Amino acid sequence: MTLQKNLLGLVFFFFLNSTFSQQKPLALANETQYDYAFVETANVYLNIATSVANVSTIPKDPKESKVYDFLSGRSLSTYDDTANFIVESLRINSKNSDYAPSFYKGELVFASSRNSKSMTVILQENSNEPFLDLYTTSKNIPNKGISRLKGAVNTKFHESSAAFSPDGKTVYFTRNNYSKRKFKRNTKGCVLLKIYKADYDNGKWKNVEELPFNSDEYSTAHPALSPDGKFLYFASDMPGSYGKSDIYAVAIHEDGSYGTPKNLGSLINTAGRETFPYVSDKGTLFFTSNGHVGFGGLDIFMVLPDEQRNWVVYNMGAPINSPKDDFTFIINEENNMGYFASNRDGGKGGDDIYGFKQLAPLQKYRNPMPEIKRKIKRHLEIKPAKEEITSF
Template identity: 50%
Template sequence: MTKRIFICIALIGMLAKNSFAQERLINRANEKYKEYSFNPAIDIYKRVLDKGYVSADLLEKLGNSYYYNANYKKAAETYKKLIEGFATDSTVGPEYYFRYGQSLKSLGNYDEANAMIVRFTELTSNDERAADFKGERDYMAEIEKNSGRYEISEFEHNSVYSDFAPTFYKEGLIFSSDRDTGNLAKYRHTWNGKDFLDLYEVNVDSLSMGRVVKVRGDINTRFHESTSALTKDGDTLYFTRNNTISGKVIKDDKGITRLKIFLTTKVNGQWTEPRELSFNSDTYSVANPTLSPDEKTLYFASDMPGTLGESDIFKVTINEDGTYGTPENLGNNINTEARETFPFVTSKDILYFSSDGHPGLGGLDVFAVKIAHGDYSGNVLNVGEPVNSNMDDFTFIFNEDTRRGYFASNREGGMGMDDIYSFLETRPLEFDCNQPITGTVRDKITNQPLAGATVKVIDENNEEVASTITDSNGNYEIAVDCNKGNFVRATMEGYVPAEEYLAKSENKPRIIDFYLERDIVTAGYGDDLAKLLQLSTIYFDFDKYNIRPDAEIEIQKVIAAMDKYPSLRIQANSHTDSRGADSYNLWLSQKRADATVEYMISKGIAPDRLVGKGFGETKLVNGCSNGVKCTAAEHQLNRRSEFIILE
């Protein structure tokens, strides 16, 4: 009996010892995982699994370690074990279904991948990515539409190591590589077990100068130097580096060495000691710089506070004195709850970036969006195959003039872990281009706004594609498809239509004001030009017939119409109200009609085109005749001027 008790105690002790040893191993692996040292974390997690210990947390971390190292086959295997073993316990969050689906895409298993994405959307209520996968968009059809636009070939200077992050430099490139295997093993990066990266340069257009050399100057260290961006003059270089001081890495309170953007300038052909940018931090990473076409804005990737996912794309203003503004997130149209990184902006303000949050073919895909005029709400388009594959495709750069560019990928068939590819774009990417048009429709003669005028967009096939009505102030808003030529046309009853042609353009807002002319060409004998031109009442001072300044303004509109239509002949009629003697009113109205004609002749209208006639109170428009009590306003209706068309 005593012996049995001893054996049981010994077995319990061994189990406790084994359990303690496994717990210690897991704690070590978790520490490495927290430090983003995924390669050693994988080794330890696998040792624990081989001993038969398994948990949801272990499988999550092991799957993520494979995922972030782009080992999608192992990631898929691990996520499958996680979901099959623990999904019923409701311990598996929606993010793991998403990553499992992305990993399956990378293996070409799209049917099963879509099933996992569907499950992801079912478990998600407020994730921006979910809408893209709920059948609201046929994203595979979009990718197919955008595919086949590139001719790609391998970069002749690839190595058996990792080569990526090309940047245009003079007639060649600066790129990042870990090809220098002279580094001691202790300087290898524990994220993926590779050597640390340095920046290299090569002249790609000259066989005699096609040798790859390390960038000279105070740039490369024994730690990471990576993604870079150059000013147009080639004398200022932004690049990514590990957070180091005096050759020693700096870790945050979680034990993580963050990334920072540094700047260096060229003096006497050599890069000077780099300095870090002011918005860098020891507590988050700032990396992958690129410049706007005017070099006044720096775009970059970061996981700083305000990030929506694991990394987002931000922008920051470069002030004239060399200081920087406050970084701004580009928003949830571009950024998702996953990874957005490696931005590049072309000369035509198209932002290319890599993401595994937008619908793609698997891993990181390259996407494009127009960001002209500070608008980040445009359609985000997957650039399609063959640039994108079922693996990671990233660090895309493009010259709008030559239609040539470069990108990197870890796809199968390459020489190294990551390889650079060159490409020629044979067909441009088609963006939705909604150009906002605003303006006012006015009467050309009176300059008065025309409420209720119709503004239409007519395409080049003479088909109406949009229409709106001006408001009470004559204002309108409408949009045109700026991928095509369009006519913007304003019409209103009684006016000659006016239009303006807009050729293909970028979506920069336009203001188009229309000044419509009264359609007096179709007017006939006896029509009142004053009504057609919407003239204000022409007043005369009491008992006088000289032309007042306010009357001049209205008569000038008639003169403008007669200048435009040389065959137009009119009769200037003058009327009075019934107050005063009939004979006096007739005399006064004739004097006023004559004064009007004389004024118009003095402004260049031929006398034979004008007739002046006074009618006194003989043509009242209401019942306010002699002896009838009327208001001042009612009498005023009879004191009017008319410009009757004779021919």
């Protein structure tokens, strides 16, 4: 079996044999910007299947080890066998926040607050930046720059974290609780986050609708799809979770209906924040957390079976992770290339998107990691935007 099959089987096992619960609030994602939607969890037992993870091999040809810069059309780096990854900032980054990259038919879709020229621009009080929209750029279309997604996806509030169905005809994305030109508040007066979907029709995204497990009283956010499109992963602060945010999964049925969201359990979810799930083309689960041992801020983690075929959470290590916030990781394990976002030192804006080339197989992370002290709790005063809109 492949890891992909094991991961899907794991979720299937959750749905059949486990009981789950949920949880709580939202918090600041980096030191200057947006709030994430998060969640608490319940006890879910990770009974793991019998196979070993599919892993990529170290590239032999230096030409294979280059990261593609979507905007410039150039390769960024050459092969370096002294590191696990080659990482470089992309030229698509702006002076504002850019993050949440996703693959779509040769394009890179991402969230950005760069829309400062709009006549209707609304500034976030805590960052003095415009609200986030979804943008796209392509390496397959010569001289194609950066443009907002066409259609009804983008509004005057936040949109982020897009995930596309295998056939490319459906997009799931995060938005503030806003539809039909109205936004709704919870009982505390806050506008939270919801997951929406839209259909691709004649060059535009249309028929936007929210998913049935959303709520005005808790947030759901940051969707990701399994490779076969049968499971949707997301973060939420629905009641009953372990900590400030948890990762959940829900089945997508053939008739388009949804199952009951299930918490991925205490192996993955902690008393801290787990968010931004991603499942690779080979079925490897990645996520962002500040609850597992890390280098500081938010770190990127992955789930792999160890040598005894027990599921283990591994920190991705440097240079993927840094003392700052590192998140929204995606990878194509077929060609060992991917992207993530970080607010690390040396960036162009609040958050920047980085491209990387994987040089070492994922199994390397089974080696013992050095002891690193748990991250220091940040003492930040979280101030809501003037409009009391929850952002990312």
